[in-house]
Amino acid sequence: MERETYIYKKLKDFDKSSTLKDKLNDVADYLYKNYNIKVNFCEIFGNRRSFYAGVNDLFIVEDSIRLTDKFELIVENNNNLDEFIWNKLISDIKSLIIKEID
Template identity: 45%
Template sequence: MEREMCIYKELLKISKDKSLEDELNDIADYIYKEYGTKINFCKIFGNRWSYCAGNKNLIMPKYRIVLTEDLGLLAENVDEENWNEILQAIKKVIA
């Protein structure tokens, strides 16, 4: 829980006073630099997921996670140890 709060605070600093696209790009950059995990954020239109922000070099995403009704996350090479905390922090920041 303490680790989750640290991640959340870092993501809040990153996302302050920015457009949604810039905020998501900065979050994706932070996650890649800190944890080595490439992520994309996607707009969800029914069954179709369309790239919105994040790492454009994501080749083979292993994970497809719905964050909100209209926003999802694709990820590869996830660090299982920290992933739940990272995911919860991202959900709090974009809410």
């Protein structure tokens, strides 16, 4: 439970960044530094995806998660992160994006 609270507080701190792109870059840096997970965020245009923020040198895409109608998370690996923590991270990232684009 302590770890979950820490993650939430850390992601909330990114809410102070100036733009959505800055916030998502902060999230990508956080995931890499703390969990060794490389991610990028793509903007969705119909059937096309365009790099928006994060690590832009992903080699093997393990997973893609649609966060909103406009954004998708591309994951190189999640290092077998605990499912509860991973789901909490995804939920908090979605909230961060939705708050910004509304």
